[in-house]
Amino acid sequence: MSKSMPGAAGDLADDYPEIWNAYAALGKATADCGPLTDREKRLVKLALAIGAGSEGAVHSHTRRAMSDGIEKAALHQVAMLAIGPLGLPRAVAAKTWIEDIEE
Secondary structure, three states: OOOOOOHHHHHHHHHOOOOOOOOOHHHHHHHHOOOOHHHHHHHHHHHHHHHHHHHHHHHHHHHHHHHOOHHHHHHHHHHHHHHHHHHEEEEEHHHHHHHHHHH
16 A cells, blocks of 8 residues: 555555556646645635545545644534535534544
8 A cells, every 4th residue: 555645545556656646647737727725725625525425535635634734623614614505414424524534
């Protein structure tokens, strides 16, 4: 497994490095294509993970946000902002997924 990533993503990176490198290059290109700050990009990615209903992605983006020094209150606000467009159950799930990493 890749030392930089846990789980299946790390395994994929180890097993198919050329695919992972292409995927990483695409991620860098999309991150660099506009004016958003690093903080804004991190919070948007968390919101997209919540919208997709992906617990693993919410965990990953929460972990990265905390590593970047983004405060817990901002992460919780992203989850609460999901109530309107996604519904209370999705927002509650997102909050619990964020809290999984905060502990």
